[in-house]
Amino acid sequence: MNSVEIANELKELLNGENIKVQLSVPQLVERATERGEATLTAEGALSAETGKYTGRSPKDKYIVEEESTKDKIDWGNVNRPISAEVFDNLYVKVINYLKEKEELFVFKGYAGADKESQLQIQVINEYAWHNLFCHQLFIRPTKEELAVHNAEFTIVSAPNFKADPAVDGTDSETFIIVSLEKKIILIGGTEYAGEMKKSIFGIMNYLLPENGIFSMHCSANVGEAGDVALFFGLSGTGKTTLSADANRKLIGDDEHGWSNNGVFNIEGGCYAKTINLSAEKEPEIYNAIRFGTVLENVVVDPDSRIPDYDDGSLTENTRAAYPIHFIDNIVMPSVAGHPKTIVFLTADAFGVLPPISKLTKEQAMYHFLSGFTSKLAGTERGVTSPEPVFSTCFGSPFLPLPATRYAEMLGEKIDEHGSQVFLVNTGWTGGEYGVGSRMKLSYTRTMVRAAIDGKLNNVETTQDAIFGLHIPTAVEGVPSEVLDPRAAWADKEAYDQKASFLANLFKENFKKFSNVSEEILKKGGPLA
Numbered sequence: 001m002n003s004v005e006i007a008n009e010l011k012e013l014l015n016g017e018n019i020k021v022q023l024s025v026p027q028l029v030e031r032a033t034e035r036g037e038a039t040l041t042a043e044g045a046l047s048a049e050t051g052k053y054t055g056r057s058p059k060d061k062y063i064v065e066e067e068s069t070k071d072k073i074d075w076g077n078v079n080r081p082i083s084a085e086v087f088d089n090l091y092v093k094v095i096n097y098l099k100e101k102e103e104l105f106v107f108k109g110y111a112g113a114d115k116e117s118q119l120q121i122q123v124i125n126e127y128a129w130h131n132l133f134c135h136q137l138f139i140r141p142t143k144e145e146l147a148v149h150n151a152e153f154t155i156v157s158a159p160n161f162k163a164d165p166a167v168d169g170t171d172s173e174t175f176i177i178v179s180l181e182k183k184i185i186l187i188g189g190t191e192y193a194g195e196m197k198k199s200i201f202g203i204m205n206y207l208l209p210e211n212g213i214f215s216m217h218c219s220a221n222v223g224e225a226g227d228v229a230l231f232f233g234l235s236g237t238g239k240t241t242l243s244a245d246a247n248r249k250l251i252g253d254d255e256h257g258w259s260n261n262g263v264f265n266i267e268g269g270c271y272a273k274t275i276n277l278s279a280e281k282e283p284e285i286y287n288a289i290r291f292g293t294v295l296e297n298v299v300v301d302p303d304s305r306i307p308d309y310d311d312g313s314l315t316e317n318t319r320a321a322y323p324i325h326f327i328d329n330i331v332m333p334s335v336a337g338h339p340k341t342i343v344f345l346t347a348d349a350f351g352v353l354p355p356i357s358k359l360t361k362e363q364a365m366y367h368f369l370s371g372f373t374s375k376l377a378g379t380e381r382g383v384t385s386p387e388p389v390f391s392t393c394f395g396s397p398f399l400p401l402p403a404t405r406y407a408e409m410l411g412e413k414i415d416e417h418g419s420q421v422f423l424v425n426t427g428w429t430g431g432e433y434g435v436g437s438r439m440k441l442s443y444t445r446t447m448v449r450a451a452i453d454g455k456l457n458n459v460e461t462t463q464d465a466i467f468g469l470h471i472p473t474a475v476e477g478v479p480s481e482v483l484d485p486r487a488a489w490a491d492k493e494a495y496d497q498k499a500s501f502l503a504n505l506f507k508e509n510f511k512k513f514s515n516v517s518e519e520i521l522k523k524g525g526p527l528a
Contacts, residue, residue: 001088006182009095010154013124014106016099021106022146023128025135025292028105031128035103038129042305044291045320047298048129050191053174054297054315056198057190058397060174066181072206074402086169087177091186093168097161098126105131108149110139111200112257113334114264117213121200122151126158133193133294136323138200139268153183153203155196161188180206193296193321197271198398201255204266206400214258214409217395219243220251220265222336228263229452230256232394233345234373238426240272241441242345242448244284249331252324258339258413265334270327274298274318277309288326295320338417341452343424344394349374349386351428351436352499354485355478356447357469358461361414364421365407366524368393369513370506374427386433388502390509404515422451423469430488432498439482446477466499468527 001009013019023031029046032038038048062082063073073079098104105125112118121138125131134155141149162173174189176199185199201217208215218232221243228251233239240253252265253272272285274295279286289295289307296319299311312318324330344367346353359367371391392403399406413419426444430436450456461470462484471483481487489495503526510516510525 001091003182006091006184009092010184013095013099013104016104018099018101018104019106020103022108023105023131025132028128028132028135029291031103031105032132035128037127039300040305041295041300041307043289043307045289045293045295045307046129046132047295047300047307049297049314050193053190053192055192055317056194056397057172057174057176057192060170060172060189061176062178063400064177064179064181066179069180073400078397079400082169082177084179087179087186090163090168090170090175090177090188091156091184094156094158094161094186094188098124098156098158101126103128107131107134107138108146108151109134109141109268111204112264112266113139113268114257114259114261116261117208117211117257117259119200119204119207120149120152121155123155123196124157126160127191129294130157130159130193130196132292133321134196136292136294136321137197137267137269137271140323153185153200155185155187155199157187157196159188159191163189178202193294194271194319197267201266202398202400204255204257205398208257209401209405209409212260214406214413215266216256216258217254217393217398218256219253220256220263220336220339221245221248222251222331223248223452226337227341227452228336228339229341229343230263230339231343231345232368234371234389234391234394235273236375237345237347237373238441238444239345240285241282242343242445244282245449246329249329250324250327251331251334251336262335262337263339264336265324267324268334269321269323272320272322274307274309274320275312275316284327284329285320288322289320290326293320293322293326338413339419340454342414342419342421343448343451344368344421345424345426346373348372348425348427348502349433350498350502351430351432351489352485352495352502353423353425353427353467354464354469354471355425355429355439355443355482356451356456356475357423357464357471358456359421359423359469360523361411361421362520362523363468364414365411365520366510367423368410369403369407369516369520370509371396372506374433388505402515404513407516407520420451420454420457422456424448425485429482429485430490431494436488443478443482447475450475466496466503466526468525
């Protein structure tokens with residue numbers, strides 16, 4: 001099928017009598033509860049379960065191999081190719097399946113708060129609660145904007161349509177297929193709503209760099225003086241906790257672009273983890289769970305309808321989706337200036353990385369490409385001891401272009417705007433996991449605030465002998481012995497062995513980047 005035929009099929013579907021376009025939040029809540037898709041909690045949030053799939057299905061995600069884009073994509077385990085024929089056949093089946101549904105729900109909105117690079121999107125949903133999810137997570141149009149909205153990309157989501165691998169050419173019943181040429185994201189066989197959010201992020205990670213805009217998997221906030229800070233980090237590193245600061249306004253918590261105008265949020269909402277959530281630890285998220293919020297796979301008492309955020313029996317990946325204005329201390333619209341400070345967060349369970357260190361541009365690019373943290377025991381089934389994790393650019397599952405493209409853009413932005421980059425270890429100190437202790441959050445907050453306030457830009461540093469990192473010799477409010485990771489270990493020889501072990505893991509992981517510059521290889525990574 002060509003793009004015209006695809007568009008005609010879509011137009012016919014959207015002209016059906018079963019189509020409900022741009023329903024309000026109360027209308028979507030009503031439809032979801034009446035249809036038995038979800039229930040209301042005591043706080044008024046909509047609670048839904050996703051059944052078999054409680055997270056993304058990366059092995060069922062594909063990009064259509066097309067002439068106009070195939071030479072740009074970084075094909076491999078993340079970006080898996082699939083033929084146009086497979087896509088076309090499944091597309092027709094899904095469209096015909098949806099035509100027979102009693103109701104379909106359509107959301108029209110945007111990705112990207114920067115008007116100059118904003119992507120107009122629409123989502124066609126089989127479920128009302130999925131449509132509410134998209135309404136809260138993406139950027140919502142005004143009535144005037146809706147009147148002239150013309151979708152550039154469309155998500156077609158049919159969770160109850162299951163593929164037959166033997167017939168349809170997929171690996172399983174589930175499929176998330178992106179056609180960059182036909183501008184369609186086709187999703188089936190999974191009820192996990194996060195697939196829609198991350199599919200649009202993947203599209204933006206393709207489109208933004210093509211327009212000279214650096215796309216980033218990070219949170220961002222801004223101070224009263226307009227000083228912007230970015231926080232990159234994988235799950236468990238403290239990205240959400242550290243970017244939520246009463247003295248600074250949140251730009252966004254997960255996805256951003258950095259253009260010639262500055263930083264902007266790609267989304268219009270937040271998709272926060274809720275496992276072990278409490279009002280004391282994370283009041284912003286806790287207080288955002290109200291009418292209009294979508295809870296995903298959170299165990300709720302059937303009588304009192306009170307959520308139990310400590311119960312991970314359905315999944316540890318419990319979530320809340322809500323519009324960003326449910327958080328009080330935010331910037332609206334979600335745009336700000338150029339970042340003065342960039343923070344890379346890592347939870348080093350080996351306890352050998354400094355609690356904070358300054359990075360040169362080459363080191364920043366090296367650690368950005370590495371994306372290191374540790375997966376801790378108990379966070380996933382089968383994980384009984386800390387495991388090193390390297391996620392390229394702190395977001396490898398969502399990068400359609402070669403990783404070095406994003407790293408080069410980071411280097412260019414650092415050069416252009418003089419941004420200061422810091423590596424912050426929120427993991428262990430004084431020994432590895434089981435021997436040492438977790439870095440005190442109060443110390444980490446103090447160090448991060450000092451970095452953001454510019455107090456560490458010109459301080460005296462010492463260079464770590466193994467990783468080559470530049471460690472501040474003093475940070476007000478933090479004991480000096482905490483700053484030097486080797487000094488914090490009672491057994492210095494054990495530290496040297498463990499540090500060398502981690503340095504070798506970095507080197508081994510970095511071998512997959514065959515086309516990085518000599519400058520990054522020589523000046524970015526471990527010295528020993």
